[in-house]
Every structure is written in C-alpha cells, then in structure tokens.
C-alpha cells in the first residue's frame with residue numbers, strides 16, 4: 001500500500017480511537033482497522049477500539065468482525081500490539097493466528113512488558129511491520145499514556161480563559177464569565193477527554209465550582225476533580241463535595257493541614273492525597289508522580305493564576321489552551337501569567353480556533 005493510503009487509514013484509526021478517550025481506565029484508547037486489498041480495491045473489513053474499562057483490546061474486536069477476511073490483510077493499529085500474556089493471549093499473537101500479512105502502527109508501546117516485543121513477535125512470524133506512521137498526530141491522543149509510561153507523570157494541559165485586557169477574573173468576585181457559551185461547551189468537551197481536572201484552593205473556595213461536564217450528554221464523562229489545598233480549607237458543604245455522585249474528588253493536602261476538616265471531607269467520600277510541601281505549597285512533580293501511579297494519564301489544569309504560574313514555572317505543562325474572550329475586566333483584575341502578547345516561553349502555537357467572538361490558541365511545548 002502507498003504511504004498516502006497508509007496515512008489515510010492511520011488517520012481514520014486515530015479518529016476512531018478518540019471515541020473512548022479517558023474511558024479505558026489505565027489502558028490507552030487504541031483503535032485497530034483491518035483493510036483487505038482485492039482487485040486493486042482497499043476495503044475495511046474489521047474495526048475495533050479499546051472497550052470502555054480497558055478490555056477487550058482493539059485488535060481482537062477488529063479481527064472478530066473481519067473473520068476469514070483477515071487472512072492476508074493489513075492491520076492499522078494506533079499503538080504497538082501487546083506481547084504479554086494475561087487472561088487473554090497477547091494481541092500480537094492474535095494478529096499472527098488470524099493470518100494478518102502486514103501491521104502498521106503509529107507508536108511503540110513504552111510499557112516495559114511490550115516496548116518493541118509486540119513488533120518483534122510479528123516480524124518473527126514473517127509479518128511485515130511498519131511503525132511511526134502519523135506518530136505526531138497520534139501523540140495528541142496517546143500523549144497521556146506515553147507520558148505516564150515514559151516519565152511517570154500525566155500529560156498536563158493548562159487551560160485559561162483570559163479577557164482582552166489580560167485578566168482571568170476579578171479579585172474577590174468569584175466566577176466571572178470571560179468567554180461565551182460556545183467556548184464553554186468546548187471546555188466541556190475538553191474536560192471529557194481528560195482523566196482529571198485540577199484547580200487551586202482559592203478557585204475552589206472563591207468560585208465554588210462543580211468542575212463537571214455540564215452538558216447532560218457529557219455529564220457521565222466528567223473527570224476526576226483534584227484540588228491543591230495544602231491547608232484542607234475546602235468546605236464539606238461545597239458544590240465540589242455535593243457533586244461526588246457525578247465524579248470523584250481528591251484533595252491534595254499538606255502535612256500540617258487541619259485534621260478535623262480532613263476527617264469531615266473524608267466522611268463525605270472525598271479522597272485525601274498526602275502531598276509534600278515546598279515553600280508552603282504542594283510539591284508539584286511529586287504530586288504528579290503520585291497521581292500518575294493511580295493511572296491518571298491526562299490532567300487538565302484550569303487555574304487559577306497562582307496554580308497556572310506554578311505549573312509553568314516548574315516546566316510541567318505540555319500544552320496550553322488559551323481562550324481569549326471578547327470582554328474587558330478593568331479594575332481589580334487578576335493578571336493571567338500568560339496572554340496573547342506574552343505566550344508561554346518554550347512553546348509554539350499549533351492551532352487557532354474561533355468560537356463566536358472568542359479565540360482559542362493552542363500551544364505545545366517545544367518546536368512544531
């Protein structure tokens with residue numbers, strides 16, 4: 001198959017894998033598309049995606065749909081097929097047994113149980129293997145899984161809504177609408193693609209947000225909420241606690257946090273994470289390592305200004321989603337650590353999108 005066809009089919013697999021992002025527990029959402037060439041025509045004969053909860057994997061689902069048509073066909077898989085035995089045989093073996101002739105992947109799986117062994121098994125069975133196809137495109141969605149496996153840290157996206165005059169809110173005023181309804185709907189979508197959302201204690205206390213996906217169709221995809229609250233100041237009566245039936249809530253506290261309040265929060269069903277302190281603030285790299293160990297691969301940091309600044313200064317942000325709204329805040333504004341004129345250092349602009357009068361600027365770390 002030509003490189004163009006390979007890329008088109010891999011692009012289809014990447015799009016398909018998006019369906020179950022953040023719904024596959026500690027497994028990444030992977031897609032497999034099986035394509036058969038007959039009389040000069042390519043036909044998709046099987047499609048599979050990692051199931052909600054993480055199992056079954058994409059390959060056996062796609063092979064089951066393809067049946068006998070898998071013999072001699074090409075499998076496009078967004079991540080290297082697994083090589084290790086669990087309750088079910090490794091996916092690489094399942095592809096071999098089905099008579100697949102060629103496997104095209106975007107990424108090697110960095111999990112130490114796989115890490116090239118899946119590709120090696122396929123090659124040893126005489127299967128033609130090509131990897132690295134549309135790797136950069138697939139990285140956007142697999143980024144969290146890859147970061148957790150390679151760096152013991154989730155993929156961190158910082159999202160901020162900034163007024164035309166460079167502010168994220170008004171001192172002492174709680175939540176201020178900086179962007180319009182369409183941007184807020186986009187934020188709901190973005191939340192649903194992440195394993196967890198994080199804000200600082202001031203945002204949690206002053207704004208009293210729920211931090212869920214507000215749209216009814218997305219509510220069940222609301223991610224885990226995590227609050228950086230070194231002194232355990234969050235009220236057990238807050239809306240974050242009152243929405244525990246919609247999504248889990250974790251509070252990262254320091255060693256000197258108020259024990260009575262910790263007990264009261266724990267009684268509600270909120271989870272307490274013990275953090276370390278550096279200069280009176282939760283130590284971020286250690287906290288990221290701790291939450292990655294629980295299987296959180298992607299973290300959506302939503303502010304406020306102090307938390308955004310701390311993540312940026314520590315070099316812990318992978319992507320910035322900067323919404324610039326069409327309003328002015330004026331007096332008593334809370335200054336955003338970045339803005340359109342002061343983009344994050346060491347990042348490059350990869351995409352711009354317009355939502356009514358708002359503009360979203362997406363930056364990624366490094367050169368692109």
Ligand SMILES: NC(=O)c1ccc[n+]([C@@H]2O[C@H](COP(=O)([O-])OP(=O)(O)OC[C@H]3O[C@@H](n4cnc5c(N)ncnc54)[C@H](OP(=O)(O)O)[C@@H]3O)[C@@H](O)[C@H]2O)c1
Nearest residue numbers: 161168169200201202203230281282303304305306307310
């Ligand atoms: N427009 C937007 O996108 C947006 C988004 C979110 C919030 N906001 C606005 O921002 C305002 C609050 O922002 P803010 O800057 O005052 O506070 P913040 O960033 O929400 O919270 C800061 C607090 O978090 C706690 N914290 C724990 N560990 C930390 C660490 N490593 N780094 C930084 N903070 C840490 C500290 O309080 P403890 O000592 O209690 O632990 C710190 O004072 C609100 O008015 C809200 O409406 C706007």
